[in-house]
Amino acid sequence: MSTPLQVTARLRDPVTAEDHARGPVGAPVTVVEYGDFQCQFCGAAYPNLHEMLRQRADSVRLVYRYFPIANVHPYAERAAETAEAAAARGRFWEMHDWLYEHQDQLDPVHLSLGVEQIGLPPDELDAEVQSRAHADRVRRDFVGGIRSGVNGTPTLFVNEVRHEGGYALPDLLAAVDAAANA
Amino acid sequence: MSDPNGLIQPGNAAPGFTLAATPDGHQIGPEQFRGRPVVLAFYPADWSPVCGDQMALYQAAAPVFDQYQAAVLGISVDNIWSHRAFAQARGIEFPLLADFEPKGEVARRYGAYAPWGEAQRALVVIDQNGTVVWSYLSPPDVNPGADGIFDALDRLAQQGVMAR
Numbered sequence: 001m002s003t004p005l006q007v008t009a010r011l012r013d014p015v016t017a018e019d020h021a022r023g024p025v026g027a028p029v030t031v032v033e034y035g036d037f038q039c040q041f042c043g044a045a046y047p048n049l050h051e052m053l054r055q056r057a058d059s060v061r062l063v064y065r066y067f068p069i070a071n072v073h074p075y076a077e078r079a080a081e082t083a084e085a086a087a088a089r090g091r092f093w094e095m096h097d098w099l100y101e102h103q104d105q106l107d108p109v110h111l112s113l114g115v116e117q118i119g120l121p122p123d124e125l126d127a128e129v130q131s132r133a134h135a136d137r138v139r140r141d142f143v144g145g146i147r148s149g150v151n152g153t154p155t156l157f158v159n160e161v162r163h164e165g166g167y168a169l170p171d172l173l174a175a176v177d178a179a180a181n182a
Numbered sequence: 183m184s185d186p187n188g189l190i191q192p193g194n195a196a197p198g199f200t201l202a203a204t205p206d207g208h209q210i211g212p213e214q215f216r217g218r219p220v221v222l223a224f225y226p227a228d229w230s231p232v233c234g235d236q237m238a239l240y241q242a243a244a245p246v247f248d249q250y251q252a253a254v255l256g257i258s259v260d261n262i263w264s265h266r267a268f269a270q271a272r273g274i275e276f277p278l279l280a281d282f283e284p285k286g287e288v289a290r291r292y293g294a295y296a297p298w299g300e301a302q303r304a305l306v307v308i309d310q311n312g313t314v315v316w317s318y319l320s321p322p323d324v325n326p327g328a329d330g331i332f333d334a335l336d337r338l339a340q341q342g343v344m345a346r
Binding site: 009068069070071072139142143146147148149150151152 | 238239241242273329
């Protein structure tokens, strides 16, 4: 019953059609990111992930899952639920990008302006977030992450294997290229 | 695992104890949670720079621990004042116990004391009868996450051992 050695953590929840994915559906490499919109390390990784996708446009797909650590990041859960409200309108990635590009503006007032900026109705989204309409989805991502051994953010899985390297562009490119050639 | 002084292994009775949990001296220990699984999370120190703090993660996972009716107790050799400031900074609501005097006494009894004067980063899951069912020693600088804990709690639930 004891576990003397921790085997390399693997993704337990496979990617499904409900996931938010960016990049070709049939890509040989899928990167799953567990992220927290208020986490500075996720913010630092964001442009690198973006550039990785641009440079590997034919071979890599990025899936984003919510992992808000709300007790440390008071705006993280609301930001995640707002992104999910945007997703319900087919605008997940615009909201995702806005959030990571405005990490110092996640308070309710500025968040509302951000929603407006990407062309969505702020009052409508705000009402959905207030009523916790998207809380279950965010919670589901979080629990799936915890069960897969996510211990902080960002955590990446490259073709379902946990990425143990860094988040600088060369590290990311090396990881996805290795997976593509595996 | 052959080290007789290593971390307590499954099948052993969990040593009983109580430790101060709050500045008013309120004492908490695993025996107060009999009938529920108890998770002991020994960790080296409040404020230690493990990126993605382990105790903050367990607080974020509190709703999942609740599903198993599991009690989570964090334990380090820090004193109650440090624990209180740390808990406030990270929004931690589960008890952080001060294994402060005699220093590291409880960690030693669980085989989770490091010679450099801190608790190891060690996880122990205790069933509702007080028997250790899973334990795991992590490198000090690696946050072990919670997947191993939940796997152990799943096995307990499957055995129907959980009080329901």
